[in-house]
Amino acid sequence: MSHYQIEANNITFIYPDGHQALKDISFTLSQRESIGIIGANGAGKSTLLLLLLGILFPNEGTISVGGLPVTKKTLPHIREKIGLAFQNPDDQLFMTTVYDDVAFGPRNYKLNEDEVEKRVVQALEIVGILHLKTRAPYKLSGGEKRAAAIASVLSMHPDILILDEPTNALDPKSRRRLINLLSTFNHPKIIATHDLDMLFNLCERTIILKDGQIMADGLTTDLLADETLMTLCNLEVPLSIQNCSTCTYKHML
Amino acid sequence: MSHYQIEANNITFIYPDGHQALKDISFTLSQRESIGIIGANGAGKSTLLLLLLGILFPNEGTISVGGLPVTKKTLPHIREKIGLAFQNPDDQLFMTTVYDDVAFGPRNYKLNEDEVEKRVVQALEIVGILHLKTRAPYKLSGGEKRAAAIASVLSMHPDILILDEPTNALDPKSRRRLINLLSTFNHPKIIATHDLDMLFNLCERTIILKDGQIMADGLTTDLLADETLMTLCNLEVPLSIQNCSTCTYKHML
Amino acid sequence: MVNIAEALDNIRLLDALGEEKSTVHALHPLAKLFVTLVFLIIVISFSKHEISALLPMVLFPTIIITLADLPVLPLMKRVLIVLPLVIGIGIFNPLLDHRPMVSLGAITLSYGWISFISIMIKCLLTVITSLILIATTGMTNIALALRKLKVPKIFVLQLLLTYRYITVLMEEVILTTTAYALRSSGIKGIHFKHWGSLLGQLLIRTIDRAQRVYTSMCCRGFDGNYNTGTMPTLVAKDYIFMLFWTLFFIITRSFNLPMLLGTILTGVYP
Amino acid sequence: MHMADALITPIVGGTMWISTAGIATYSIKKLRLNLDEKKVPLMGVMGAFVFAAQMINFTIPGTGSSGHIGGGLLLAIILGPYAGFLTMASILTIQALFFADGGLLSLGCNIINLGFYTCFITYPYIYKRILNKGYTRLRLFTAAMIASIIGLQLGSFSVVIETLLSGKTELPFSSFLLLMQPIHLAIGIIEGLVVASVVDFIWNTKSEIIENTAINKPIGVIGFKKILIILIIITALTGGILSRFASSNPDGLEWSMFKVSGQEELEANGPLYETLSTLQTKTAFLPDYAFKNTEVDKSTSFAGLVGGFLTLLLVLSMGFILKRFKKRKKVNC
Ligand SMILES: Nc1ncnc2c1ncn2[C@@H]1O[C@H](COP(=O)(O)OP(=O)(O)OP(=O)(O)O)[C@@H](O)[C@H]1O
Numbered sequence A, B: 001m002s003h004y005q006i007e008a009n010n011i012t013f014i015y016p017d018g019h020q021a022l023k024d025i026s027f028t029l030s031q032r033e034s035i036g037i038i039g040a041n042g043a044g045k046s047t048l049l050l051l052l053l054g055i056l057f058p059n060e061g062t063i064s065v066g067g068l069p070v071t072k073k074t075l076p077h078i079r080e081k082i083g084l085a086f087q088n089p090d091d092q093l094f095m096t097t098v099y100d101d102v103a104f105g106p107r108n109y110k111l112n113e114d115e116v117e118k119r120v121v122q123a124l125e126i127v128g129i130l131h132l133k134t135r136a137p138y139k140l141s142g143g144e145k146r147a148a149a150i151a152s153v154l155s156m157h158p159d160i161l162i163l164d165e166p167t168n169a170l171d172p173k174s175r176r177r178l179i180n181l182l183s184t185f186n187h188p189k190i191i192a193t194h195d196l197d198m199l200f201n202l203c204e205r206t207i208i209l210k211d212g213q214i215m216a217d218g219l220t221t222d223l224l225a226d227e228t229l230m231t232l233c234n235l236e237v238p239l240s241i242q243n244c245s246t247c248t249y250k251h252m253l
Numbered sequence C: 001m002v003n004i005a006e007a008l009d010n011i012r013l014l015d016a017l018g019e020e021k022s023t024v025h026a027l028h029p030l031a032k033l034f035v036t037l038v039f040l041i042i043v044i045s046f047s048k049h050e051i052s053a054l055l056p057m058v059l060f061p062t063i064i065i066t067l068a069d070l071p072v073l074p075l076m077k078r079v080l081i082v083l084p085l086v087i088g089i090g091i092f093n094p095l096l097d098h099r100p101m102v103s104l105g106a107i108t109l110s111y112g113w114i115s116f117i118s119i120m121i122k123c124l125l126t127v128i129t130s131l132i133l134i135a136t137t138g139m140t141n142i143a144l145a146l147r148k149l150k151v152p153k154i155f156v157l158q159l160l161l162t163y164r165y166i167t168v169l170m171e172e173v174i175l176t177t178t179a180y181a182l183r184s185s186g187i188k189g190i191h192f193k194h195w196g197s198l199l200g201q202l203l204i205r206t207i208d209r210a211q212r213v214y215t216s217m218c219c220r221g222f223d224g225n226y227n228t229g230t231m232p233t234l235v236a237k238d239y240i241f242m243l244f245w246t247l248f249f250i251i252t253r254s255f256n257l258p259m260l261l262g263t264i265l266t267g268v269y270p
Numbered sequence D: 001m002h003m004a005d006a007l008i009t010p011i012v013g014g015t016m017w018i019s020t021a022g023i024a025t026y027s028i029k030k031l032r033l034n035l036d037e038k039k040v041p042l043m044g045v046m047g048a049f050v051f052a053a054q055m056i057n058f059t060i061p062g063t064g065s066s067g068h069i070g071g072g073l074l075l076a077i078i079l080g081p082y083a084g085f086l087t088m089a090s091i092l093t094i095q096a097l098f099f100a101d102g103g104l105l106s107l108g109c110n111i112i113n114l115g116f117y118t119c120f121i122t123y124p125y126i127y128k129r130i131l132n133k134g135y136t137r138l139r140l141f142t143a144a145m146i147a148s149i150i151g152l153q154l155g156s157f158s159v160v161i162e163t164l165l166s167g168k169t170e171l172p173f174s175s176f177l178l179l180m181q182p183i184h185l186a187i188g189i190i191e192g193l194v195v196a197s198v199v200d201f202i203w204n205t206k207s208e209i210i211e212n213t214a215i216n217k218p219i220g221v222i223g224f225k226k227i228l229i230i231l232i233i234i235t236a237l238t239g240g241i242l243s244r245f246a247s248s249n250p251d252g253l254e255w256s257m258f259k260v261s262g263q264e265e266l267e268a269n270g271p272l273y274e275t276l277s278t279l280q281t282k283t284a285f286l287p288d289y290a291f292k293n294t295e296v297d298k299s300t301s302f303a304g305l306v307g308g309f310l311t312l313l314l315v316l317s318m319g320f321i322l323k324r325f326k327k328r329k330k331v332n333c
């Protein structure tokens, strides 16, 4: 058994309409690592995340999670390990109250109701929306929806957390709270995002995708400061490490 | 007749379910001004924009645009003057090709087909997606959709441009291009956003909303650097003017 | 109905094909609609025990597929999906009608089998031809043709909006059902308890979206009238296209061409 | 239960088409009277919703099998019968175009089968009648269930009639009925349950959506009698005229439906046939191969087989040659 949490070997994915979304992607995620995935619109970030959970299957190459290859048969095990929060929280919340939504996963794993309640309350407390538990999800504001979607993933106690653009549409304070919250998790994480400043705070390692291929895979501090690379990939050196206009000293957080 | 483009006097708005979204809002927008509207999730930004176009009507107070009061009767005139790009481009792109979508407005104003074509081509060129004109909107990437939505507003040659979170979901390069593009427009603009760094580049003046009320209305440089005010409103001093960690000098762009 | 992701791919494929350029794509949508309808009417008007006389009709889809460079396999796949429905009803013919109709050496085919085969061929021809129409014309142009046929504006606008939002909503449905599956440990389908909230949430979101779409239309001067721009006019090649194929279909319908051919070759006199 | 083109005749298809057009025109007129402009995009998006929702499979408790909704009743509840009918029509049009799910000629049949009965019969006369007494959960489930079941029973009965009238199946009326109705009973129950769950959910959350149409503000009296009369008149007229024309003028419309086999056609075309048979003696490459002494039946079937095979070969090779030709042209330029 491999000691990697996730291992992707030479995966290629072509959408049924012939559009090649991913080409020859290989990477590994070890036990305690957090990886950021960045790239231009349409670079293939979301597609890659969907492949990791077996929502799509690669045309070539293999993926394994916690030592298990991702196949139709192993899906239930794998999905128990990984928690995925979609880009759009609306897609994720389908029950009538926030409580039921967060309780949905644990209940399906046939936990008894006491244990379910414990998990739900804990998850809601972590994201700071315990007071919303009886509200209907579609009546929440954007940021609250985002928090509820993440709680519904946390309550399943996943071994790995996968998030697709988690800070999108949040106001600055909510965004900051989410970032703080994520930085306290001890799970390995994969985060696809355009929010490079967040990445800088959360992930030591970053993979840059361009047109479905890995352009770079390395330390976040190195990659994000590489202006040529970033420009090439339709990205920008994040403000937090851009040169200070006054002292022109490259300051890292 | 007033020399202001937009004048809002003491407007209050209550949603049909009793939720009070705006309280006693007053402001004016003069001929060549650009205003940013910021505030936490649910502060009332989008509601305010909808009121300006007569999509909703205030429970109290009056709004006038270009000297005309906003009433059911004057709506056609007012909507010809103002171009609004919604927060979600999917709400805005409903035709089968980008061309038809951008042509939708001009055709409704009964321009002849030559003139329509001229306007469409011009608008698509401005946002840099002329090559996409025969594509179906739903096949575009997030950034391209955003550009198309903005083009569909520009083709109407509005006197005033109103944008709801225009940089949301764009990759950093596309975001930068959009900002550059917006800074070259000579129309007065109102932009609601969480992207405070963009605001800093585009709008001299900012209005901060909190729980449906105006908390502050003044120079962007002043407001955004006021840490107490920003924190109070669930916001953050933007990175581009945060203290440089090295020289601790407050640098303005 | 098929799997939703497949359905979405199918729509996208036909949509993409409809935007390509070819001699067939360049024809007036009305001409294509007309010829397709004549073709369909003629095909289904053949008697239920007819096989050979039907075969020349294959020429139409063959030529169009070739001229328009359409991929054959995906179109055939669609036929295979629709076929079971027709087989379900058609299969009773051979079971119920054993009267011998033709015998070739040792094999005797009953009226039932002949009509079954005939239904299958008709199914193949009608399905392929309907798909070819959309694949060479595209939804917008079909809508234009409908407007030209004086179909009320409201209906055409509604049709286009439905079409436009199908892809958007299907994507949301895929994601929502996936999110459901991800947290429901291998249960297939949606459990009874969750029908209401799952579809209901989707519905509310849909309606909210409809409201926003409507406002965005109004903001761009929509007044209930739908302007799709100018309509190209029918030109000579469109008339030739219509005339040629209509004539060909009528001739095929009037004379059993393969039988004539076969009789000539084998020298049989009736 | 979408009808396929291959199962109907032009007369049946045409009649249903014209009936559909009649009802649609009437519905549009009715809608325009109080054109709530918001309704147009709402119809569009609701159509898309039903289209997408049809693809969600709902597990049936206790059985392990699953089914999906048809949507006519739900559309009528949310949009009212007229807009519901028109929306159903556009959903079916798109399905016919993009999925060949129900063909273009049988579109009329399908719109009637899936749209008419639900929107104009079971919605006003069952669903609304039951709920007019006031909303309770039990009433809602009863109403949706009965309305769905009866709507589907009417629809599938209509499928049986249309297919039998077209005469393409040998199935006797009673067996066909026995085959269709019970299946659709099961489907009706699921549809009823799903629709009721959804309406219940909406009712408990955002009731203003269905308020206008469903219970509180009935959308005026439904001109059902008018619709029924229109339907009957149109059906009688078109069916009558078409079949009268067909039988009194069999030569002109012989392509319509009354021919039984290809043989008659060969005989009917005697003069041409003689010319061709002279031609044939000169050109036939299989002159001795004819079954002159055996039954005509056998030999014509053989001729048909050979001819049919050659025709197919010819057609396909034409396609092939055309393709080669096109490719070469592309290379040249
Ligand atoms: N269902 C689909 N069928 C065909 N092509 C698709 C499909 N979904 C996505 N694509 C294409 O695949 C590519 C990768 O898409 P993906 O959603 O992974 O991009 P992304 O990196 O997540 O972009 P964004 O930053 O906009 O979220 C894009 O070019 C997109 O157009």
Ligand SMILES: Nc1ncnc2c1ncn2[C@@H]1O[C@H](COP(=O)(O)OP(=O)(O)OP(=O)(O)O)[C@@H](O)[C@H]1O
Pocket: A139, A140, A141, A142, A143, A171, B015, B016, B017, B019, B020, B021, B039, B040, B041, B042, B043, B044, B045, B046, B047, B048
């Ligand atoms: N249709 C509605 N019915 C009732 N309340 C509503 C409705 N739409 C919005 N609200 C409420 O009105 C308030 C203001 O909403 P609005 O959409 O204007 O916020 P916003 O400032 O644009 O937020 P965001 O940053 O999330 O876009 C929120 O509390 C919201 O919950």
Ligand SMILES: [Mg+2]
Pocket: A045, A046, A047, A087, A164
């Ligand atoms: Mg993505």
Ligand SMILES: [Mg+2]
Pocket: B045, B046, B047, B087, B164
């Ligand atoms: Mg908003």
